[in-house]
Amino acid sequence: MLLELKNIFKWVNSGGNRVFLLKDINLQVEEGAFISIMGLSGSGKSTMLNVLGMLDTFDEGEYLFNEQPVHQLKEKHRSRLFKENMGFVFQAYHLIDELTVYENIETPLLYKKIKSSERKALVSDMLDRFNIVGKKDLFPAQLSGGQQQLVGVARALVSKPKLLLADEPTGNLNSKQGEEIMELFKQLNQEGVTIVQVTHSEKNAAYGSQIIELLDGRVISR
Amino acid sequence: MIKNYFKIALRNLWKDKTFTGLNILGLTVAFTVAILLSIYALFELSYDRFHKNVDSIYHIYASEQTPDGPGVSTAKPIPFADALQREVPGVEKITKYMGGNVLITHGNKELRMEAAYVDPDFFSIFSFPVIKGNKQHLIEDQSSIVITEKTAKILFGEENALGRTVNILQQGQQRPYTISSILEDIPAQSTMRFNLALNFKNQSDFVYADNIGNWEKSNHSVYLKLSEGVVPTQFEKATRDFTALHYKDDIKDFKRDGIQPDKNGQYIQQRLLGYKDIHFATEKNGNADTSRLYPFLILGIAFLVLFIASANFINMSIAKSAGRLREIGMRKTLGASKAQLFFQFWGESVLIYFMSALIGIVLANLLLGQFQTIFRTSAAFGNVISPSIVIAFFIGVMVITLISGGYPSLLMTKLSTIQSLKGKLEVTGKNRLRDGLLILQFGITILLISGTLVLWDQLEYMRNKDVGFNKEQVIAFPLNGKREDAQAIQLMRNELADTPGIVNITASNNILGLGKDGTSSTSAMGFDYKGRGVKTNILIVDHDYTETLDLEIIKGRSFSRDFKSDSLGLIINQAMADQLQEKDPLQTQIILFDSINYSVLGVVKDFNFQGFDKSIEPLTLFLNPKWNMRNVYVKVSGNNPLQSMSRIEQAWAKIEPNAEFLGSFLDENIDRTLTRERLMTTMIGSGSILAVILSCVGLFAMSLLVVTQRRKEIGIRKVVGASVSTITLLLTKEFLKLVLIAFLIATPIAWWFTSQWLQGYVYRIDLSVLTFLLAGGIVLVIAIATISTKTIGAATQNPVKSLRTE
Known part of the structure; x- marks a missing residue:
């Protein structure tokens, strides 16, 4: 078992009323799984993904990652856990505009304090693998959306995470580019990377081995 | 990273x-x-800090009680320094100091330079390091002179200056001096500036030789270095008996005139001003007030x-x-x-x-x-x-x-x-x-x-203030040549006699404002009048002084060439007249210098003869054209004053070919004080x-x-x-x-x-x-x-x- 959510609740107080963003979420993610989270806008998909990615907190419940209770960890340990195990892919790519393709991919390694020679090797691997060696000195603004997302995925994978979290990774792409990214995800999953993705599209969701549907912060089908 | x-x-x-x-x-x-x-x-803050002993060097001055409140006096009589060191414990070293302008000649070079007349201890109190020549015992013998490196360059160029002889004009004679040491150039942050230093004993007789043992005449400053551990305030207290002994006549007069002593019962209190503060000191209520504001x-x-x-x-x-x-x-x-x-x-x-x-x-x-x-x-x-x-x-x-x-x-x-x-x-x-x-x-x-x-x-406001004299049309310049003053003035008068644009020529021993040569001075004296002590500033003038400067005579008359007896006449200003407290000031007779009887000829309206931010003090004008006049004043007519200026310059160049012409209009002099x-x-x-x-x-x-x-x-x-x-x-x-x-x-x-x-x-x-x-x-x-x-x-x-x- 890679991670487990037990009875997670998250709410905000709005004018004296408690509005639930997540309501009694239970989820188990096995190593090697490929889970798609679906739902309407505002159903809590992204919030759930952020909770999984330790970017957001919750108000009640338990979160176990590798048998460790995340909600009880200190900020420092939590961020180490995060750094070592997770990669994030965003709908809007979120590349750093001022850095080149190469430097964008390198950044997570810098924060993990990996030595320069090893960094070079890891980044080169990624560039090879995604066929973007020729683009390594370009800035994000000089790439197409699909290429940017490719860099985004490469950056998420460069530190060899156990879990890849993707928030509508194809949302800003055309159908052909989207398909390519999804094929890539499928291939990665076959290589052993655990993936949790949030998506609107049934077609993309079907790439996953399990689909979870949310409505108003509640799991309605799985 | x-x-x-x-x-x-x-x-x-x-x-x-x-x-x-x-x-x-x-x-x-x-x-x-x-x-x-x-x-x-x-x-500014690093001024004088280069002296190694700066923390224990002091300038000694006196706070004196006067009818107008306490005042500061820095001048000391000739025996003062030695007596202080002998009689009051705590003085490690002491020196007299008097600055002055001298005419130095070497070959055909003839230059005006700043001289410092000091005692030999001066060089162990202050840090003016010697770079060439005798390092100890500077100016101990009276025929030696110490000059700065810059001065050496001016006088001798690249040649070796050490051991050479230069002449200095003193009391109308060329006196030879041997250069015994050369000093490092004086740092820019030095309050004291001089080109050459001489033993104090080389001062003119009327300053030094005539006054040995005389406590009545004060004419120089005194600097001292306190022994280690001596607290300045304690030292000041310790000088009271010394002052009471040596200034007993003055103190007696103060008492007679009903002047109030200070809160410690002192009429004259010797005080120390730290040398490190000297650049920032101004006078305030009889004390030196230091402000680094x-x-x-x-x-x-x-x-x-x-x-x-x-x-x-x-x-x-x-x-x-x-x-x-x-x-x-x-x-x-x-x-x-x-x-x-x-x-x-x-x-x-x-x-x-x-x-x-x-x-x-x-x-x-x-x-x-x-x-x-x-x-x-x-x-x-x-x-x-x-x-x-x-x-x-x-x-x-x-x-x-x-x-x-x-x-x-x-x-x-x-x-x-x-x-x-x-x-x-x-x-x-x-x-x-x-x-x-x-x-x-x-x-x-x-x-x-x-x-x-x-x-x-x-x-x-200060620039345009009515100062009481004509500042726009009067040109003043210092008598910085070799000729005797009275002679130089007479030659100037002859030279400019029929020149158009020149209205009047006169001279006096003090400048108004700050001259182009950057100097100014004041002279003052005190005397007894009808059983009271009276203090006045004095100004020695030539004929036509009031006319040249457009001073307004409000009572009596000005000096005139028609009356031979005017050399025993006085013109006083309103402040002086007020001080004399006479109904008719023109009837006043004043006995000065033991027995000479002077009479007041006229009263002149108050004018700013000193700083322009000071109230006007009592002033007495003496007529003495043969006196050591330092400045000539020329009044020019309103049209084309600049042409008149160049005419005066030409005339001066004819009379003193070796002297620089440093003329300026009086309003420029006023500006300089601001x-x-x-x-x-x-x-x-x-x-x-x-x-x-x-x-x-x-x-x-x-x-x-x-x-x-x-x-x-x-x-x-x-x-x-x-x-x-x-x-x-x-x-x-x-x-x-x-x-x-x-x-x-x-x-x-x-x-x-x-x-x-x-x-x-x-x-x-x-x-x-x-x-x-x-x-x-x-x-x-x-x-x-x-x-x-x-x-x-x-x-x-x-x-x-x-x-x-x-």
């Missing part, structure tokens, strides 16, 4: 050229000015200028940070810690600051020459720089960047990841910091501008211009940002029917409110400061509310002009454009 930070910092700065440019421009200008001002202030004020301005530029930096950084939130969020999800992010953003400000500081240093170096000319200083990097100053500068810059770069960085890194990824800045406290900083900036600006205006007013005020006005004035420019750069940047941030709001308002003027007003109002608040805060402070400053002047302007309103008005107009360039543009834009982007 560092490389990565550095790279992204440079790329970021490059991307935002407007803001980077504004920031670097503002900071560079601020650094340049702050560095120049600091050099100046540090230079001026250099600290300058440092303060330097600091304020830097503050304004830094406030701009903080405001721009915070405002711009909104655009970088995504980057921050992204870096956090990639595993960056808060500390790493903080150092990244702080590093960017360090980069900007050090870049600006470096350019600032270079610019300051380039501008130093002009700065020195404008502010008449020899301050330079060379004479203030020291390892501790360099380290202090470095730490100072780091601290400033830590505050101004660190705060925005902290704000940015504090936000949660999700928040920053969404790219929305949570607005809390509604820009309170920004508003506060803008208010402070404009407050400082208004403070400096109103300070400048008040200073300027006062300066103009140097300090003018410098201060220029400094604060340039500070305030800079403050205005920098504050406006900040304001411009802020309006630019507000306009972009509120683009959508402006668009919506226009769609629902707002007019261009209401939108402009809406955007401008916010900033004008800040300027108004700044005005309300700054004005009382400015008022308080300037009125305190004006207290130091006897003749001063009345503070007017208008001056302060003017300062506020200037700032307001400039602020409106700055903001409206952006706001009007935003208000006139087509709303469809701004709404489409959403």
Whole structure:
């Protein structure tokens, strides 16, 4: 078992009323799984993904990652856990505009304090693998959306995470580019990377081995 | 990692050229000015510090009680120094000191130079190191002379000066002296300046030889070095018996005249002024008052200028940070810690600051020459720089960047990841910091501008004040040649007799204002009149003095060539007449110099014969054309005074071919006495211009940002029917409110400061509310002009454009 959510609740107080963003979420993610989270806008998909990615907190419940209770960890340990195990892919790519393709991919390694020679090797691997060696000195603004997302995925994978979290990774792409990214995800999953993705599209969701549907912060089908 | 930070910092700065440019421009200008001002202030503060013993060297002066309150006297009689060292314990070394101008000749070179007549101990008290020749026992023998390296160069060029003989004109004779030692050039920060030093015993007989053992005549200063462990105040107390013994006649007279002693029962109290304070000392109520306010004020301005530029930096950084939130969020999800992010953003400000500081240093170096000319200083990097100053500068810059770069960085890194990824800045406290900083900036600006205006007013007031004599049409110049004074004057009269434009010629022993040669002097005396002690300043004049200077005789007559007996006549001023307390001053007979009977011929209206910020003291004019006159006065007619000036110069060149002509109009002489005020006005004035420019750069940047941030709001308002003027007003109002608040805060402070400053002047302007309103008005107009360039543009834009982007 890679991670487990037990009875997670998250709410905000709005004018004296408690509005639930997540309501009694239970989820188990096995190593090697490929889970798609679906739902309407505002159903809590992204919030759930952020909770999984330790970017957001919750108000009640338990979160176990590798048998460790995340909600009880200190900020420092939590961020180490995060750094070592997770990669994030965003709908809007979120590349750093001022850095080149190469430097964008390198950044997570810098924060993990990996030595320069090893960094070079890891980044080169990624560039090879995604066929973007020729683009390594370009800035994000000089790439197409699909290429940017490719860099985004490469950056998420460069530190060899156990879990890849993707928030509508194809949302800003055309159908052909989207398909390519999804094929890539499928291939990665076959290589052993655990993936949790949030998506609107049934077609993309079907790439996953399990689909979870949310409505108003509640799991309605799985 | 560092490389990565550095790279992204440079790329970021490059991307935002407007803001980077504004920031670097503002900071560079601020650094340049702050560095120049600091050099100046540090230079002033380091005055006389080069003397190794500076902490134990003192100038001894006396506080004397007079009918007008306590006064200061620095002149000492010849036996004073020796007696003090003998009779009062605690004096390690002591020296007499008297400066003077001498004519030195060597071969066919003939030069006027500053001489210091001192005792041999002088060179072990003060640190004027010998570079060549005898290092100990300087000027112990009376035929030797010590000169500075610069003087040696002037006299002998590259030749060896040591052991050579020069002649000095003393008491009408050329006396030979052998150069025994050569001193290092006197540092720029020395209060004492001289070209050559001689044994005090070489002074003219009427100064030294005639007065050995005479306590009645005071004519020189005395400096001493206290033994280790002696406390100055204790020493001052210990001199009381000494004073009572040696000044008993004076004290008896004081008692007779009913003068009140000071609170310790003393009529004359010897006091010590630390030599390190001498550059900053002024007289106040019979005491030397030390104030380093001026250099600290300058440092303060330097600091304020830097503050304004830094406030701009903080405001721009915070405002711009909104655009970088995504980057921050992204870096956090990639595993960056808060500390790493903080150092990244702080590093960017360090980069900007050090870049600006470096350019600032270079610019300051380039501008130093002009700065020195404008502010008449020899301050330079060379004479203030020291390892501790360099380290202090470095730490100072780091601290400033830590505050101004660190705060925005902290704000940015504090936000949660999700928040920053969404790219929305949570607005809390509604820009309170920004508003506060803008208010402070404009407050400082208004403070400096109103300070400048008040200073300027006062300066103009003093320049244009009626000083009681004709300052526009009178040229004065010193008698700096070899000829005897009376002869030189007579030759001058003959030479200019029929020259058109020359109205009158006269001479006196003192100058009015400060002459082109930079000297001024006063003579004073005291005598008993009808059983009372009377003090008066004295002026020895030639014929035509009152006519040349257009002094107004209000009673009696002026000196006249028609009366031989006028050499025993006096002209007094109103202040003197008041002091004599006679119903008819013209009936007054005064017995002076033991038995000579002088009678008052006339009373002249008070005129400012001394400083122009002093009240007018009693003055007595003596007629003695054969006296040692130092200055010639020539009155010229109103048309073409400059031509008259050159005619006088030609005439002087004919009479004294080797002497430089140092003539100037008396109003220039008055201006010269106001140097300090003018410098201060220029400094604060340039500070305030800079403050205005920098504050406006900040304001411009802020309006630019507000306009972009509120683009959508402006668009919506226009769609629902707002007019261009209401939108402009809406955007401008916010900033004008800040300027108004700044005005309300700054004005009382400015008022308080300037009125305190004006207290130091006897003749001063009345503070007017208008001056302060003017300062506020200037700032307001400039602020409106700055903001409206952006706001009007935003208000006139087509709303469809701004709404489409959403």
